[in-house]
Amino acid sequence: GAVVSQHPSWVICKSGTSVKIECRSLDFQATTMFWYRQFPKQSLMLMATSNEGSKATYEQGVEKDKFLINHASLTLSTLTVTSAHPEDSSFYICSARDPNLNQHYNEQFFGPGTRLTVL
Amino acid sequence: QKEVEQDPGPLSVPEGAIVSLNCTYSNSAFQYFMWYRQYSRKGPELLMYTYSSGNKEDGRFTAQVDKSSKYISLFIRDSQPSDSATYLCAMTKAAGNKLTFGGGTRVLVKP
Numbered sequence: 001g002a003v004v005s006q007h008p009s010w011v012i013c014k015s016g017t018s019v020k021i022e023c024r025s026l027d028f029q030a031t032t033m034f035w036y037r038q039f040p041k042q043s044l045m046l047m048a049t050s051n052e053g054s055k056a057t058y059e060q061g062v063e064k065d066k067f068l069i070n071h072a073s074l075t076l077s078t079l080t081v082t083s084a085h086p087e088d089s090s091f092y093i094c095s096a097r098d099p100n101l102n103q104h105y106n107e108q109f110f111g112p113g114t115r116l117t118v119l
Numbered sequence: 120q121k122e123v124e125q126d127p128g129p130l131s132v133p134e135g136a137i138v139s140l141n142c143t144y145s146n147s148a149f150q151y152f153m154w155y156r157q158y159s160r161k162g163p164e165l166l167m168y169t170y171s172s173g174n175k176e177d178g179r180f181t182a183q184v185d186k187s188s189k190y191i192s193l194f195i196r197d198s199q200p201s202d203s204a205t206y207l208c209a210m211t212k213a214a215g216n217k218l219t220f221g222g223g224t225r226v227l228v229k230p
Contacts, residue, residue: 110162
């Protein structure tokens, strides 16, 4: 099946610094990737939809200048949390769709997540 | 009011029992209904998806959708300790659209 990886799996940073998280589709080309945030014991909240070669579409309430998304290639999307603060500490998960799969549903394949802790 | 409601649990059952999970939703435009399993500190894994109303069975898992009641269910038969995880329902209006998730139900299957 399709595999999505994330790097790093966990990161600790100081308040005010920026952190970059990578999301890669390993065995398929993903024209669309999604970025989610999940707080402890809560569900996944979609942050933005990332389309290769174009600007990301952010969900209401998500600051696009704080959460920079770049989808420069068909296998890589990055999320940069700029000037991170303790309230940004969360579990960040990406997902990707394989447009070549002949599926009625067009499944999203999820990465393993990145745990960010801002001190 | 959230678009998708799901009891957070935890739901504790003995090994071998049937696990019954459900979600309710408010948006009648949802057409595709999914169930994901998420182990602690891991990404979600798709278990089943159903299009529109009806039942679907896959091994020990059965998914049911009742669009008239805006209610979906997942049943896990012969539950195993390895089924202990958080189960998330999700739904979308059209294939390829963004997913709307429920809050997840934590399930614990005791040996």
